[in-house]
Amino acid sequence: MHMSHIDTIIKKIEENQRIDSIEALDLYRKLDLLTLGSLANQKRFLFHPEKVVTYVVDRNINYTNICVSGCRFCAFYRSVEKGYILSKQELGEKIQETIDLGGTQILLQGGMHPDLEIDFYVDMLTSIKEGFDIHIHGFSPPEIDFIAKRSHLSVAKTISILKKAGLDSIPGGGAEILDDDVRQRVSPNKCLSKEWLEVMRQAHLQGMRSSATMMFGHLEQDFHIIAHLEKIRALQDETRGFTAFIPWTFQPGNTKINVKKKTSVDYLKVLAVSRIFLDNIDNVQASWVTQGDKIGQTALFFGANDMGSTMIEENVVASAGVNFMLPEPELKRLITTAGFEPRQRDCFYDFL
Amino acid sequence: MKISFLDERLESIYSKVKQGSRLSKEDGMCIYETPDLIGLGHIANHVRCNLHGNKAFYVYNQHLNYTNICKNRCRFCAYAKDDGEKGSYVWSMAEIEKRLMERIDEPVAELHIVGGLNENLNFDYFIDLLKTVKRIRPKASIKAFTCVEIDYLSNLSGLSLEETVRQLKAAGLDMMPGGGAEVLNTRVHDALFPKKIGHDRWFEIVRTVHKAGIKTNATMLYGHIETLEERVDHLISLRELQDETHGFSAFIPLAFHSQNTQLSHLPPTTAMDDLKNVAAARLMLDNFSHIKAYWVMIGESLAQVALNFGADDLDGTIIEERITHTAGAKSAKGLTQDQMEGMIRSAGFEPVQRDSFYNPVLN
Numbered sequence: 001m002h003m004s005h006i007d008t009i010i011k012k013i014e015e016n017q018r019i020d021s022i023e024a025l026d027l028y029r030k031l032d033l034l035t036l037g038s039l040a041n042q043k044r045f046l047f048h049p050e051k052v053v054t055y056v057v058d059r060n061i062n063y064t065n066i067c068v069s070g071c072r073f074c075a076f077y078r079s080v081e082k083g084y085i086l087s088k089q090e091l092g093e094k095i096q097e098t099i100d101l102g103g104t105q106i107l108l109q110g111g112m113h114p115d116l117e118i119d120f121y122v123d124m125l126t127s128i129k130e131g132f133d134i135h136i137h138g139f140s141p142p143e144i145d146f147i148a149k150r151s152h153l154s155v156a157k158t159i160s161i162l163k164k165a166g167l168d169s170i171p172g173g174g175a176e177i178l179d180d181d182v183r184q185r186v187s188p189n190k191c192l193s194k195e196w197l198e199v200m201r202q203a204h205l206q207g208m209r210s211s212a213t214m215m216f217g218h219l220e221q222d223f224h225i226i227a228h229l230e231k232i233r234a235l236q237d238e239t240r241g242f243t244a245f246i247p248w249t250f251q252p253g254n255t256k257i258n259v260k261k262k263t264s265v266d267y268l269k270v271l272a273v274s275r276i277f278l279d280n281i282d283n284v285q286a287s288w289v290t291q292g293d294k295i296g297q298t299a300l301f302f303g304a305n306d307m308g309s310t311m312i313e314e315n316v317v318a319s320a321g322v323n324f325m326l327p328e329p330e331l332k333r334l335i336t337t338a339g340f341e342p343r344q345r346d347c348f349y350d351f352l
Numbered sequence: 353m354k355i356s357f358l359d360e361r362l363e364s365i366y367s368k369v370k371q372g373s374r375l376s377k378e379d380g381m382c383i384y385e386t387p388d389l390i391g392l393g394h395i396a397n398h399v400r401c402n403l404h405g406n407k408a409f410y411v412y413n414q415h416l417n418y419t420n421i422c423k424n425r426c427r428f429c430a431y432a433k434d435d436g437e438k439g440s441y442v443w444s445m446a447e448i449e450k451r452l453m454e455r456i457d458e459p460v461a462e463l464h465i466v467g468g469l470n471e472n473l474n475f476d477y478f479i480d481l482l483k484t485v486k487r488i489r490p491k492a493s494i495k496a497f498t499c500v501e502i503d504y505l506s507n508l509s510g511l512s513l514e515e516t517v518r519q520l521k522a523a524g525l526d527m528m529p530g531g532g533a534e535v536l537n538t539r540v541h542d543a544l545f546p547k548k549i550g551h552d553r554w555f556e557i558v559r560t561v562h563k564a565g566i567k568t569n570a571t572m573l574y575g576h577i578e579t580l581e582e583r584v585d586h587l588i589s590l591r592e593l594q595d596e597t598h599g600f601s602a603f604i605p606l607a608f609h610s611q612n613t614q615l616s617h618l619p620p621t622t623a624m625d626d627l628k629n630v631a632a633a634r635l636m637l638d639n640f641s642h643i644k645a646y647w648v649m650i651g652e653s654l655a656q657v658a659l660n661f662g663a664d665d666l667d668g669t670i671i672e673e674r675i676t677h678t679a680g681a682k683s684a685k686g687l688t689q690d691q692m693e694g695m696i697r698s699a700g701f702e703p704v705q706r707d708s709f710y711n712p713v714l715n
Contacts, residue, residue, distance in 0.1 A: 032397075032660070032700060033657070033660045033699070033700060034390055034393050034394050034397055034660055037390045037393075038355070038356060038390050038391075038394070041358070041390055042356070045358075051387075260694065262698075263653070263656055263694070263695055263698040263699070264653035264654065264656050264657055265656055265657060265660075265698050265699045265700070266698055268657065291653065292651065292653060293622075293623075294622070294623035294626070294650070294651055294653060294654040295623065295653050295654065295657070297622055297623040297624060298623045298624075298627070298654065298657060301389045301390050330619075333619060333622075334622060337622045337624055337625070338389075338622070338623075338624050339387035339624070
């Protein structure tokens with residue numbers, strides 16, 4: 001029997017064979033939402049046969065909003081004159097509150113502050129670890145790359161210093177779209193794709209785990225999305241250091257990029273293609289922060305096995321005018337009513 | 353097309369659907385109980401695409417809620433006020449005219465008119481209302497008054513049901529919306545909306561209206577105290593009535609919003625439930641042409657997804673939705689035509705701007 005090109009790709013996926021980026025692009029362009037969902041769902045259950053959806057209780061702490069990156073998609077950053085740096089006391093209060101609410105980690109990210117060098121970060125990490133027993137998931141690759149350059153250190157050395165001071169794992173933020181033409185148009189001063197990947201490579205080589213993300217729906221084309229996935233998958237083949245992949249959509253409110261917001265169907269398709277294509281990454285996270293509770297729940301049928309964080313505090317997406325709140329009981333209700341058992345996890349996706 | 357189901361109970365439903373056999377009450381229960389949301393979506397989408405292909409409909413419409421004063425005071429309602437209560441209102445003909453004139457340059461094809469049971473209004477008010485709207489918007493259809501209002505108008509006028517409907521039709525009534533059905537069940541009726549007409553009277557009115565040549569929609573308000581079985585029974589009774597009259601145009605599942613109601617302790621409906629209600633409607637109501645995903649209630653994002661789960665219609669652009677927003681809806685109050693068409697296209701469908709009777713409107 002003659003099989004169409006798409007059928008051949010579907011068969012490959014069902015037989016758990018790897019698909020290449022041309023095939024992934026074909027799927028994204030030609031396949032209907034539900035068939036993509038079915039395939040992603042099958043893959044999800046191969047990785048996680050149990051009907052469990054995980055989540056983490058944590059808080060996003062932005063130690064500074066001062067940033068010289070000048071990303072055109074960002075509504076959060078301020079200049080040196082107008083921004084803030086959190087004091088140790090403010091940091092401590094936020095962390096204590098997190099622990100009191102059952103939190104196990106903080107997502108510690110800032111801007112790229114032009115006047116801070118490695119000593120500041122070492123001091124911040126050390127003082128957190130002295131005061132609290134909490135996992136620090138901190139500093140996205142653009143920050144680490146920036147700190148390294150500011151401090152005249154290699155990326156590897158910077159990571160080893162931060163690790164020694166208390167950094168436990170690295171969030172995958174700042175990846176945006178790993179294509180330099182797109183990057184230079186949306187975030188002109190941020191590290192290039194290969195620098196982003198190099199930070200992750202070095203971190204993984206030093207035994208540190210990280211997540212990977214993708215922000216789409218700004219100035220990229222669909223093939224850039226697939227190319228991004230390809231780069232993540234290739235690095236994962238090399239290092240096995242990524243714990244999870246988290247795609248989300250650009251929120252155009254209050255930013256300098258004037259595009260139509262990606263729709264929920266666009267999001268679910270990209271999520272599904274990510275789950276199918278990234279055959280070497282265990283976890284795929286739903287982004288209720290950008291999609292809202294309803295599409296966040298729907299995402300559990302399109303490849304996501306994790307609901308991300310309860311986000312006791314979130315500032316960056318909120319400053320673009322999107323403000324979804326999801327307290328832990330509500331997050332658990334969404335998971336349960338979708339037919340899954342909710343399990344709180346740590347940063348390494350182990351159940352607590 | 354071959355579908356791989358995670359829930360094998362869906363296999364038999366799919367084969368029934370492919371053969372065109374009617375689904376049973378047990379099938380209806382299975383639809384609501386299955387954990388296989390994507391599998392269910394595939395079956396509903398199969399039916400939806402057989403009926404409407406790649407088309408997804410919407411209407412350019414305007415809502416007019418002529419009064420919020422209502423003597424029924426249903427426990428699930430955040431919109432109604434008592435006469436004299438702060439925030440209560442009734443629109444005069446001048447006010448109605450003003451609201452229509454404000455948007456007279458827009459291509460409004462349908463006026464959706466519903467209101468409370470206001471004891472200060474007489475039957476002439478309603479005749480005037482219809483005539484005023486027709487005078488100002490002669491080309492638009494008037495979709496007005498739920499069965500609950502029709503029952504009330506018949507009492508007000510002292511006329512028979514048939515004569516009431518005849519006079520309303522003569523004054524300009526083209527079609528009726530499906531609201532006020534809530535859940536067609538005595539237990540739910542007595543607990544939540546005891547002063548509203550019961551389901552026997554609801555059916556009687558629908559029969560009369562359909563017989564008079566007026567099409568209506570049908571709805572179900574879900575996500576409060578109703579059981580899954582009560583939902584399935586509701587759908588089956590609508591299906592039976594449709595066999596008899598063929599007067600229903602679309603079915604619209606309505607997701608309950610609890611904020612500012614007497615049931616405010618209830619959590620909002622989930623995406624799982626919203627999508628299942630769309631799929632259940634598409635599969636159980638085999639004699640209904642259209643299933644709407646009402647974006648006001650389930651949100652724009654999920655309504656778009658629902659086009660793949662059995663819905664073929666996104667309702668209207670609206671601009672000024674009042675009732676669900678009083679109960680805490682977070683959706684927009686209106687959508688532009690561009691937004692509506694963009695949503696439909698990116699869901700993989702071709703937008704068709706329609707009139708009240710699903711004829712395409714050419715701009």
